[in-house]
Each structure stands twice: as C-alpha cells, then as structure tokens.
Amino acid sequence: MSAASEVVVRAPAKINVHLGVGPVRADGFHALHTVYVAVSLYDTVTARPGKGLSLTVSGEGAGGRGAGLVPADRTNLVWRAAELLAAHAGVRADADLHVAKEIPVAAGLAGGSADAAATLVALDALWGTRAGREDLLHLAAQLGSDVPFGLVGGTALGTGRGEQVSPVLAGGRWHWVLGIAGEGLSTPRVYAELDRLRAAGQVPDVAEPGSADAVLTALRRGSADELGAVLSNDLQAAALSLRPDLRRAVRAAREAGARAALVSGSGPTVAALADDGRGAVRLAAELAGAGVFRTVRAVTGPVPGARPAS
Numbered sequence: 001m002s003a004a005s006e007v008v009v010r011a012p013a014k015i016n017v018h019l020g021v022g023p024v025r026a027d028g029f030h031a032l033h034t035v036y037v038a039v040s041l042y043d044t045v046t047a048r049p050g051k052g053l054s055l056t057v058s059g060e061g062a063g064g065r066g067a068g069l070v071p072a073d074r075t076n077l078v079w080r081a082a083e084l085l086a087a088h089a090g091v092r093a094d095a096d097l098h099v100a101k102e103i104p105v106a107a108g109l110a111g112g113s114a115d116a117a118a119t120l121v122a123l124d125a126l127w128g129t130r131a132g133r134e135d136l137l138h139l140a141a142q143l144g145s146d147v148p149f150g151l152v153g154g155t156a157l158g159t160g161r162g163e164q165v166s167p168v169l170a171g172g173r174w175h176w177v178l179g180i181a182g183e184g185l186s187t188p189r190v191y192a193e194l195d196r197l198r199a200a201g202q203v204p205d206v207a208e209p210g211s212a213d214a215v216l217t218a219l220r221r222g223s224a225d226e227l228g229a230v231l232s233n234d235l236q237a238a239a240l241s242l243r244p245d246l247r248r249a250v251r252a253a254r255e256a257g258a259r260a261a262l263v264s265g266s267g268p269t270v271a272a273l274a275d276d277g278r279g280a281v282r283l284a285a286e287l288a289g290a291g292v293f294r295t296v297r298a299v300t301g302p303v304p305g306a307r308p309a310s
Ligand SMILES: C[C@](O)(CO)[C@H](O)COP(=O)(O)OP(=O)(O)OC[C@H]1O[C@@H](n2ccc(N)nc2=O)[C@H](O)[C@@H]1O
Pocket: 016, 019, 028, 029, 030, 031, 032, 034, 108, 110, 113, 143, 144, 145, 146, 147, 160, 161, 162, 187, 188, 191, 265, 266
C-alpha cells in the first residue's frame, strides 16, 4: 500500500430537482424517486497522517453541538466514515482530519453527506486502501441515504431510499440561486411531518413515489423553460407546514424573476432557477436585498462529486 502525505477533497452540495416520496417502508425509510444535481458550493475535507483519529471543523456551523451546529467528535459523519473505511479495509484509523464548511448545516443541501463521501475518497487515497468504486458506494450507503450521490455527483437518479444512484444525461449547465432561510430543519422531522399531513388527508397519499420522467426529459433537452415547469418536491409541503414563513421566501424568489423556485430536499433552503449566468447574478442581488434570506449564493450545476482538489 502506498501512503500520501496530504489529501484535499472538495465535496459539493446537492439540490433535488425532483423528489417523489412514496410510502414508509418496513425499515422506516421512505421509498424515493429523486433527481439529484450537484452544485458549485463546496465543503473541503483535508486528511493528513496522524495517530488515532482527530477532527477539526471550521466555517459554517463550526463550534460544537446543537441545532445548526456541527459536532467535531465521533458523531460527525466524517469521523464515522473514517472508522467505517478503516474497518472495511482492515487498517488502523490513523488520520488528522479537517473540514472547512461552506455548505450551510441542516439546510437540505446534504452538507454532512458530502463531507462523508469526501472523507471516504480522501482516506482511501491517504491510506492507499484502494477500495473499489462498488465498495465505496456500499460504505457510503451505510452512512446515509444521500452519501452515495456525494461520491457520484453530476446529475443522477436516486431510487430505493435514495442510496441507489444512477447517473443520467443532462444537457448543459444550470444556474441556480440558493436562498438559505432561518434556522436548519431536521430531516427526520420533515419526513414525519409529511406522514402526518398524508394521514390527515391534507396532502394526497401515494402508493409509490412520483415519477421523475418529466424532469429527466427536461434535463436531457437542456431547457430551463421546461425544467422550471416540472420541478417538484414532495417534502416541500411538510417543510412549509413546519416553517410557514418559508412560503414568503419561495414567493420572494419567484417575484424576483426566478423561472421557478422550490424548497431543496428537506429544506429550508430555497433553490431558484435562473435563465443563465447573468440572470443568476441579478437574481442573487435582488434576493440578497429582499430581507428574507440569511445567505444567498449563486451556483451552477451539475459539477463532479467528491474528488481530490488537484
Ligand atoms: C431529504 C433528502 O436529502 C433528499 O435527498 C434525503 O432523503 C435525506 O437523506 P439523509 O440526510 O442522508 O438521510 P438519512 O441519514 O439516510 O436518514 C435520516 C432520516 O431521514 C428519514 N428518511 C431519510 C431518507 C428516506 N428515503 N426516508 C426517510 O424517511 C428517516 O427518518 C431517517 O432516519
């Protein structure tokens, strides 16, 4: 096995341009048909040789525990990814890890999942473990439903509980403005709220997750017009129910000239689709001044999944 001295991996955030949520399965997870797009907002994981594991976190959410905060201990997905790979490869978990966070926490952008995917890639290189792609995907799925997509990146269809990922053809580059509104939202809470709304008949119940076909067609054609018309997220109603003020945020994005706007994943981030790069800059400026978002970021996608920075 060869050993590297330092490995730096960039991990992109994701948005879901389609999120069809089916019924709860026997294992407690919901069946999904989702289309992920990796976008140009990155955390960076740096791995260096060490004795035992150590972890430091800087940037978004750094500073400990609690809502919206990132723990720098063994509960961090980065730490868990390191232990899992070491056990799988039969090596000692020796590494000094640092995560520089730019992806807002508990925002529906899968920041923690991206970090976990990046850690698998970084330590596979640092330790020279040469786990194959299938093995890395398998380990990723044990860490979280969104983690395999963090390895794959680009544009991909997610089925199962989201962990079965297949890349899909997408024409061109899309421009988005992400509006991060208020405090983070807990993913299990948002899924539970959807179950409650369905049981109460406040949103239609479904026998299976809604098809992603319309979104896949629009992506293949590369038409922002068409994509804007078919974006959908079954978790949006639940996020809005828990955070009624998000309605104003989605409306603000549409009124500011977005072709379409929807809640990203479990929220509360609002993803607004712009026509092109210049449109995204204009939209970002408008939304930054609207007073409904804590942070506004113009991003593009698809971008590749977790990989070494150089
Ligand atoms: C909302 C999304 O980000 C959309 O891509 C994902 O579905 C969430 O993926 P994630 O954060 O990786 O979620 P996991 O760590 O696997 O699961 C956290 C919790 O979310 C709920 N969960 C997650 C995925 C899924 N298909 N059904 C669920 O009901 C479950 O309560 C689960 O205990």
